[in-house]
Amino acid sequence: MKIKLLWLVPPLLFLAFFLLFFKGSAPEHIFLITLDTTRADAIDYATTGNACTPNLAALAAAGRHYENAYTVIPITLPSHAAMFYSLPPHVLKLYNNGQERAIPYPSLAEIMKKNGYATGAVISLSVLKRNFGLARGFDHFLENFKPGLWYKTAAEVNRDAFALIDKMKGKKSFIWIHYSDPHEPYCPPGPQERFTVFLGGTLLHSSPSIEEQVLRLPLALKPGENSIRLHCEIPAFLRESRAFTAVSYADLKITPRDPRAPLTMSYSPDLVRRSERYGRITFNTKENESYLSIVNKGTAPCLADLGFKFMIKTTDEARRTGYANEVRYMDSQIGLLLARLKKEGIFEKSTFLVMGDHGEGLGEYNSHFGHIHYLNKIYTHVPFFISGKNIRGGEVRANPLGPDRRHAAQTHGRYQCHGRFFRSQAFLGDLLSRGLFRRLLGTPFPLAGHFLSGAPR
Ligand SMILES: [Zn+2]
Secondary structure (H helix, E strand, O other): OHHHHHHHHHHHHHHHHHHHHHOOOOOOEEEEEEEOOOOHHHOOOOOOOOOOOHHHHHHHHOOEEEOOEEOOOOOHHHHHHHHHHOOOHHHHOOOOOOOOOOOOOOOHHHHHHHOOOEEEEEOOEHHHOHHHOOOOOOOEEEOOOOOOOOEOOHHHHHHHHHHHHHHOOOOOEEEEEEEOOOOOOOOOOOOOOEEEEEEOOEEEEEEEOOOOEEEEEEEEEOOEEEEEEEEEOOOHHHHHOOOEEEEEEEEEEEEEOOOOOOEEEEEOOOOEEEEEEOOEEEEEEOOOEEEEEEEEOOOOOEEEEEEEEEEEEEOHHHHHHHHHHHHHHHHHHHHHHHHHHHHOOOHHHEEEEEEEOOOOEEOOOOOOEEOOOOOOHHHHEEOEEEEEOOOOOOEEEOOOOHHHHHHHHHHOHHHOOOHHHHHEHHHHHHHHHHHHHHHHOOOOOOOOOOOOOOOOO
């Protein structure tokens, strides 16, 4: 009899092993999705009817939604750094975009990598490029931008994210996907009206006219007069809604490669001079076609660069509508990402961390649009929810820290005076290391508590 039952031992051992190690095991994939410039109140958590952001709402409803999450600083780079290092800006000594700083702490990506996760990132704003410190610990860091552009649309982010997911297939992975469509310019991709620049009859530049661009165009100028034609097709929906106010050419300057080259420039009468700074002139016009005339007084051709920032200006109401449309567009693209993950059987094995980096002023204070300059709630209140594998659905909590508050206060006593940090991104890393990985993902995450309390390397 005993011998007959022996055949049961291997499957029972397997079952015991399975229950021990796979029930509540850590997710195979962890997606950190950051929503740039997305106000907490821009997400519509309704999951029925004509919800504005049905994909994010469904993901939040299936998980745990923290209602009172605040950024520690409403600026993209330091805000993301707070997530990745779980430290506030004054400790990181990182206060603005553009600061290149070697941060002497382990980053979230490095810790994930150390714990067996392959790591990959797709960013959509150039202020997060690898030289600014967040690429450390990532096996793959996709920061490809179109020439002259500093942002990527959500469709372009998805294109890169899909390639990354394919590349990392079969591996445990930690993937950061950064969407930034709600950031200015407030205009989702749509009809591709063009902005074109001609030198004489030669096309120098062509791009969708809704793209805000900093252009630097090389010019070969013949002796005598050279005519430059700036042609902007105003998108029909802006004309029709009377939302268009002006075309702006900001900081326009012609710079000869040889400073001795005798160049003079004049402008067509429609270009209304708004300001001049360091020899760079800002013009507005209501016309869709404007001219610059550059006279080369020398006897030989000369090379020069024409630099300016091009923008279509609209009414405040149109900007608010544009912002809302961008949030909708971003949500629809996140829907495509999630659909792809479901189709490939990745979704069920994944946990999603979704968080904003800061909000956005839409004219409420001092008619201000944008972020960076103020700390009012609209600039600092951000969406934050966790969903997917091992996360119980339908939970709404006021505080991201929850039961870990006491622990955090003990560990990070020196920051207690900055109470907001306890409800903010500075705790994402900490939440992952102590709370989330231990309690929600079903496995301890062996960190040494080095986010806020650790010594610099
Ligand atoms: Zn940002």
